[in-house]
Amino acid sequence: MTLRFSEVCIDAHDIHALSAWWSTVLGWPAEPTEDGDVALRAPAGAGPDWLFLAVPDGKTVKNRIHFDFTPDDQQAEVDRVLGLGARHVDIGQGEQSWVVLADPEGNEFCILSAK
Incomplete structure (x- = not known):
């Protein structure tokens, strides 16, 4: 069995605003997915893609x-x-x-x- 680290999933209250912000910070292109999420596509060798998933609640505690x-x-x-x-x-x-x-x-x- 082989696993490949392909995505980091990030919960966000506003997936469009947060993915746009990170797209600017990283210089990675953002694109909508078929599921209505937003993906940042990592350049080759830069790590996994980032997938922003909509959640209704805001962040309340320190990230783990x-x-x-x-x-x-x-x-x-x-x-x-x-x-x-x-x-x-x-x-x-x-x-x-x-x-x-x-x-x-x-x-x-x-x-x-x-x-």
């Missing part, structure tokens, strides 16, 4: 899984995504080399130090 991104320039990327509508969040991380942010629906993600 989140994304870490490694930039070329950490501060430039933090500034860029903050300018697009991300916000700083404190999940108890303390002083670290990474920056914890949240997308417009409150989903946490980290921008790591540049490698």
Whole structure:
């Protein structure tokens, strides 16, 4: 048996707004699916596609899984995504080399130090 990691499913109150935001952040194209969801198609070698699924409720607690991104320039990327509508969040991380942010629906993600 062989499994291939093909999609990350993300619940969203507004799949169109949130997928458009992440499409801008990542530079990945967004497209509607036959089921009425929205998919972000990852470029080859960039990981799995992201599938945004509509849910009626908003996010209420800290994510149990989140994304870490490694930039070329950490501060430039933090500034860029903050300018697009991300916000700083404190999940108890303390002083670290990474920056914890949240997308417009409150989903946490980290921008790591540049490698």
